[in-house]
Amino acid sequence: MSKKTYRKISQGLFLLLFLFLFIQTESKGNDTLGYPVKLFLDFDPLIFITTLFASHGRKIPSAFFLSLSLIVMTVLLGRIFCGWICPLGTLHNIIGSLKKSHSLKVHVSWHKAKYYILFLLVSSSIFTLQITGIMDPISLLIRSFSLSIFPLLNHGIRGFFDSIYNANIPAVVNLSEPAYDFLKRNLLSFRDLYYIQAILIGLLFIVIISLNLLERRFWCKYVCPLGAMLGLLSGYSLLKREVSEGCTSCGICANRCQGGALQEKNSVWKNTECLVCFDCDDLCPQNAVTFGIGRNAHPSIDLGRRQVLLSLASGMLAVPLVRSTPFSRSDFSNPGLLRPPGSLEEKDFLKRCVKCGECMKVCLTNGLQPTLLEAGLEGLWSPRLIPRIGYCEYRCTLCGQVCPTGAIQRLPLEEKMKTKIGLAMIDKGRCLPYAHSTPCIVCEEVCPTSPKAIWFEEFSVKDRGGEEIIVKQPHIDLDRCIGCGICEAKCPVGNRPAIYVTNIGESRSKTNQLLLL
Amino acid sequence: MHRREFLKYAAIAGCGLCLGEKLDLITSAEAAERRDLVVAQGVGKSPSLITMAAIGAFGGMKKFISRGDIVVIKPNIGWDRTPEQGANTNPEVVAAIVKLCFDAGAKKVKVFDRSVNDPRRCYKQSGIADAVSSLGAEVSFVDDRRFKDVSIKGQVLKSWPLYADALEADKIINVPIAKHHGLAKLTMSMKNWMGIMGGQRGRIHQKIGESLADICLVVKPTLTVLDAVRILTTNGPQGGSLADVKRLDTIIVGVDQVAIDSYGATLFDMRGSDLSYVKAGAAAGLGIMDLSKLKIKKLNV
Numbered sequence: 001m002s003k004k005t006y007r008k009i010s011q012g013l014f015l016l017l018f019l020f021l022f023i024q025t026e027s028k029g030n031d032t033l034g035y036p037v038k039l040f041l042d043f044d045p046l047i048f049i050t051t052l053f054a055s056h057g058r059k060i061p062s063a064f065f066l067s068l069s070l071i072v073m074t075v076l077l078g079r080i081f082c083g084w085i086c087p088l089g090t091l092h093n094i095i096g097s098l099k100k101s102h103s104l105k106v107h108v109s110w111h112k113a114k115y116y117i118l119f120l121l122v123s124s125s126i127f128t129l130q131i132t133g134i135m136d137p138i139s140l141l142i143r144s145f146s147l148s149i150f151p152l153l154n155h156g157i158r159g160f161f162d163s164i165y166n167a168n169i170p171a172v173v174n175l176s177e178p179a180y181d182f183l184k185r186n187l188l189s190f191r192d193l194y195y196i197q198a199i200l201i202g203l204l205f206i207v208i209i210s211l212n213l214l215e216r217r218f219w220c221k222y223v224c225p226l227g228a229m230l231g232l233l234s235g236y237s238l239l240k241r242e243v244s245e246g247c248t249s250c251g252i253c254a255n256r257c258q259g260g261a262l263q264e265k266n267s268v269w270k271n272t273e274c275l276v277c278f279d280c281d282d283l284c285p286q287n288a289v290t291f292g293i294g295r296n297a298h299p300s301i302d303l304g305r306r307q308v309l310l311s312l313a314s315g316m317l318a319v320p321l322v323r324s325t326p327f328s329r330s331d332f333s334n335p336g337l338l339r340p341p342g343s344l345e346e347k348d349f350l351k352r353c354v355k356c357g358e359c360m361k362v363c364l365t366n367g368l369q370p371t372l373l374e375a376g377l378e379g380l381w382s383p384r385l386i387p388r389i390g391y392c393e394y395r396c397t398l399c400g401q402v403c404p405t406g407a408i409q410r411l412p413l414e415e416k417m418k419t420k421i422g423l424a425m426i427d428k429g430r431c432l433p434y435a436h437s438t439p440c441i442v443c444e445e446v447c448p449t450s451p452k453a454i455w456f457e458e459f460s461v462k463d464r465g466g467e468e469i470i471v472k473q474p475h476i477d478l479d480r481c482i483g484c485g486i487c488e489a490k491c492p493v494g495n496r497p498a499i500y501v502t503n504i505g506e507s508r509s510k511t512n513q514l515l516l517l
Numbered sequence: 518m519h520r521r522e523f524l525k526y527a528a529i530a531g532c533g534l535c536l537g538e539k540l541d542l543i544t545s546a547e548a549a550e551r552r553d554l555v556v557a558q559g560v561g562k563s564p565s566l567i568t569m570a571a572i573g574a575f576g577g578m579k580k581f582i583s584r585g586d587i588v589v590i591k592p593n594i595g596w597d598r599t600p601e602q603g604a605n606t607n608p609e610v611v612a613a614i615v616k617l618c619f620d621a622g623a624k625k626v627k628v629f630d631r632s633v634n635d636p637r638r639c640y641k642q643s644g645i646a647d648a649v650s651s652l653g654a655e656v657s658f659v660d661d662r663r664f665k666d667v668s669i670k671g672q673v674l675k676s677w678p679l680y681a682d683a684l685e686a687d688k689i690i691n692v693p694i695a696k697h698h699g700l701a702k703l704t705m706s707m708k709n710w711m712g713i714m715g716g717q718r719g720r721i722h723q724k725i726g727e728s729l730a731d732i733c734l735v736v737k738p739t740l741t742v743l744d745a746v747r748i749l750t751t752n753g754p755q756g757g758s759l760a761d762v763k764r765l766d767t768i769i770v771g772v773d774q775v776a777i778d779s780y781g782a783t784l785f786d787m788r789g790s791d792l793s794y795v796k797a798g799a800a801a802g803l804g805i806m807d808l809s810k811l812k813i814k815k816l817n818v
Binding site for chain 2: 027028029030162165166190364365393394395396432438439440441442444445446448449450451452456472490491492494
């Protein structure tokens with residue numbers, strides 16, 4: 001087998017592993033998931049280093065040190081991660097193979113863009129702004145799959161089987177339902193998933209993937225900041241490409257080079273751009289190309305001092321720019337911004353959250369949703385609980401378990417059950433026992449704390465006919481309430497619940513408090 | 518439930534409605550059975566053993582389940598709580614009933630509930646899914662497509678979406694747990710049918726007594742097994758604190774749900790007449806509230 005075949009097998013296996021772990025990022029009813037579902041993020045050195053910078057090295061999850069192995073591997077063998085492992089890279093390969101003609105056009109200067117993006121991200125992280133997750137390929141892939149592509153797949157498949165079911169032709173349904181059951185057990189999500197920004201995030205992903213039709217591996221060559229980081233490291237790698245005397249300068253290698261490391265016939269091989277795909281080794285009609293171990297003599301890429309400084313400065317300036325909004329004031333809080341239980345204080349939270357979407361994927365109730373601007377531009381796509389879509393399940397700690405950076409801390413169950421993410425308040429103008437002399441106790445019934453945070457006061461009220469009715473009017477014990485939002489989720493006054501949660505009183509904040517205590 | 522059996526019960530219920538207190542006049546086997554209650558207690562004994570003894574004393578499962586029956590067992594799996602917390606039916610009780618059904622020749626036994634908390638956690642943490650799937654019962658999550666609008670013609674509920682599997686089964690066994698409830702005071706067998714209701718069922722709390730009696734007009738269990746192995750005395754219906762749980766090691770078996778709930782009230786030092794749905798059920802002729810009119814067999818396991 002050629003090296004290229006090994007590479008393809010490796011890509012396939014890693015993509016399958018990625019998809020397997022992705023599917024497993026869902027509860028089966030136990031307290032833990034049973035698989036290291038955030039493994040790809042743990043191995044991501046870009047997320048590691050920017051989190052390290054942004055949070056000034058405090059409380060770094062130990063799993064992150066796995067990513068050092070990727071750094072070592074790259075220093076030894078070049079961007080083998082990009083060519084052999086990265087699941088997004090593999091998807092780019094698959095989509096790129098749809099493009100029939102191999103464009104010769106390589107935009108030499110565009111290669112540099114990804115390095116400037118990297119410098120911008122790293123420099124802003126040094127000044128405590130963590131926006132890497134927006135462009136980090138692993139984070140981007142998990143987020144896009146979790147919040148858009150996978151829900152889309154689910155709606156499609158469910159819609160298909162439901163329409164067969166509803167057509168109600170016994171012979172067909174008897175065949176389709178077992179197949180549907182199988183898919184439900186092994187592939188589909190437990191429930192239909194809805195995410196507020198599914199369309200935007202999905203379209204962005206489709207654009208990124210479609211760039212392969214313009215030029216293969218467009219993202220990897222010109223945009224990917226992780227690729228840039230590994231590129232810089234591979235500038236010192238021991239991987240060496242050699243061309244023997246037999247070379248006829250036919251140009252096939254340059255023509256097909258995935259990373260654009262060979263830009264034209266007889267050009268110098270740029271090790272920073274080589275994805276170690278071994279296509280050139282495989283394709284060379286003269287068998288003149290070999291890869292070996294040795295020191296590379298030539299410097300890899302010239303980025304230009306002025307441009308490097310400019311990108312570093314841009315990253316620095318981005319910090320005060322995105323923070324010049326009221327969201328940065330410690331006494332300002334968007335009341336509807338309910339962060340998952342275990343989240344760090346907002347400023348520290350934003351320094352860590354890489355918007356990978358793992359918490360939103362694993363959330364039992366679909367209640368964790370991506371923000372748009374509710375947490376400022378800095379918080380774009382960070383998680384927020386919307387109780388009307390789904391409440392926070394009292395005895396679940398999964399979001400803290402899957403968070404790769406510790407933005408959401410992993411809480412022991414006992415502690416989680418006491419962690420306030422906000423407080424519930426009653427809208428007496430809509431609540432049935434208060435406003436409409438009608439009995440209702442749903443909020444109290446579902447309140448999970450023990451003793452319950454919702455208690456009753458019995459009132460004798462009269463209906464229109466003057467008949468006396470005893471109603472139990474709910475009150476909230478703010479000491480007991482943890483803001484889980486199940487009361488809001490299940491309130492029969494559904495479209496605008498008569499009980500609702502805002503983030504005042506959240507355990508993580510010193511300033512957003514209400515009670516004297 | 519077979520059609521014939523349904524018609525028989527419907528006729529009896531109809532007579533009951535007409536005759537009211539004169540129900541005693543009916544001497545058919547079914548009517549006698551409806552008045553029977555077995556209360557089995559076995560302090561320190563396994564819930565499974567107590568359940569088997571109670572059902573045995575009630576005539577045995579073979580009296581109720583025929584060979585080839587498709588049986589639905591409806592426990593309370595409403596909450597993400599462990600068995601010790603007494604918010605869901607005891608898994609060993611459910612497992613014992615599943616086993617007895619298979620022993621009696623049941624072709625298929627289905628176990629489900631429309632949970633309030635996340636169904637995956639409820640099924641798992643209650644211990645019920647693991648306890649009964651290993652016995653060969655079909656444990657499935659509620660499938661929203663299978664709620665069918667059912668005409669009820671009750672006092673309050675004229676129709677409601679109910680779970681087709683529960684209505685289409687040959688036999689259905691109600692296996693509630695006895696526990697406290699903020700509005701209904703207690704929840705036992707009649708209120709357990711909320712677990713087959715679709716739609717926004719929370720609305721029925723506006724007229725809880727009449728609504729539950731209405732549901733019982735259309736759902737007629739073959740057998741009801743009330744789990745009082747552990748009862749939840751306060752902070753119901755989901756509890757959470759072991760301090761609120763009282764261990765009674767008791768199982769109550771009967772056919773008449775009104776009678777069972779009326780007896781169940783005494784476990785909490787209440788009377789059936791304290792419970793709106795028991796009163797409404799008795800008034801609608803669904804069963805007997807007056808314990809003095811029941812034949813209660815007490816059993817020490």
